[in-house]
Amino acid sequence: MTNQRQIIQRQTTLRKPIHCAGVGVHSNVGVSLTMLPAPADTGIRFHRTDLGANAVIAAHADNVIDTTLCTVLGAKGFSGALRVATVEHLMAALAGAGIDNATLEIDGPEVPVMDGSSAPFVFLLECAGTQMLNAPRRGIQVLEEIRVDEGNRMARILPADRFSLSCTIEFDHALIGNQSVGFDYDGNFSSELSRARTFCMEDDVLKMRAAGLALGGSLDNAVVFSNDSVLNEGGLRYQDEPARHKALDLFGDLTLAGAPIIGRVETFRAGHAMNHRLVTALLENTAAWRMVDMVEHDVLEDMPIAAAGGGA
Template sequence: MPRTTDHREKTLVAPAIIAGVGVHTGQRVRLAVRPAAPGTGIVFVRTDISDRDNRIPVSGDAVIDARLNTMIENAAGVRLSTIEHLMAAFCALGVANAVVEVDGPELPILDGSALQFVQLLDRAGFRRQSVPVRYIEILKPIRVEEGDKSAMLLPCDRYEMRFEIDFPTPVIGNQVVDFVVDEDTFRSEIMAARTFGFAHEVEALRQAGLARGGSLENAVVIDGDEILNPGGLRMEREFVRHKALDAIGDLYVLGAPIIGRYEGVKAGHAVNNKLVRALLAQPDAWREVTRVEELAEAG
């Protein structure tokens, strides 16, 4: 059964703490998600930095690098990377306000999906707050391209997502997923899908100082026509489902869930952030609304 919808902002009941390794840095980090007051939004705090402002509020403008993950930075030059999986969990579970403390430069990758972040938030519990949820309602189509990759936002009366990928290996091939972005669908079809990569790329990434924490424990690794992970895939079309997971997290840097339809073709973090910036640069293409306002207008 669908969950009863309550259009008030949500935070946590209690702090939630977890530790793990950063997929790119290989550094072990501790993460604590704490409740926050209405209007706070999602704010990351680098607790290992004390000589300057260590708070990084999430926004579309805060994203400074989106090549292999989503990295944010504040005005003091403090950075944090690989926020997208936790951001996807926040979006799907309706968490509008939280302070996330992390003692390193990158969030832990955990199992490469959003599953353990969802479990972490579930353990903490959720509390409704006194203010209505803000939504970004798409009024006009916005589209960006980068080579054969594209992403667009279209008007729609709910949050929908379609994602398509196409890889030459038969292990992946052409995959499409099309769904309504809500908590139930995220939990049942999206959150457990893991990040993936190709064995021939790993050495080059490590020479570039990346993927130092990557392993078969936190990514699906493909070598030619074979999946190296002993357990294989968790679900049908896991690859495209993970790309959709990333997109949900990448779009939540807008600070509010979307009322609109996202369509991505081969899009990654960089194209998603390009779409976010294109939307913000065209203020007549969207508006901020609450369901309370919408119900009042309908009445």
């Protein structure tokens, strides 16, 4: 007769520093990004090295200052200059790789867009490797439904014993239409979501440029749809690439809760603004969740009852 003992997950960081460079999709500013290991309970934080030693922002929903087209972190009261835009694809890659703690040094105002997906960051994190830390991984266990609505957009989190998400989009476009994508605790972020690129309509590119946005955008870092075709050579990476990218964005935005969410997340026609409202609503409703040590679901260690002291 055996008793199954739960294995507590441990926090992680990078095994070694890793570096990349590129341009910001909205700012078109060239930036250099170095990801560094960090001790347990640091969380993920950005350090704007061009603004001095104290220019550090925690990757947390409390520090979100804009959600127009991308998620922007900033420190209120730091002369307005301390901001880091388009954090979501990098944050999704870190979560997908199971990295809890890292310092992300960046010397400009926006994370490099790379190819418009999370795949280049996933590759970098695989190169860096993962280091286990001697501290339990804590998660946000959802106890009650949290829901936000805005017109025909909806986002909610439901209690569940593991993380999962479902993301539904609706675009009045022949090649997009209605698409739904699910991703869960056992999912492979690298293969299922990470390669999905950001996307836009050909008409919107001109409008965004006029508004001073997407200045660094090109067919190298976004899927561009005309009225009836995909303008990128090579077409789509997944048949439902737009929904997968929205799921990637959601996965990245959810990390700004500050710890992994144990619950089921569902969104309908949502974007960064709704994702942020959902995370904020969750964190503000402190009766709707509690922090718990996260346990391994798949590794249960059999041990004799006698050795466990006869405990239940």
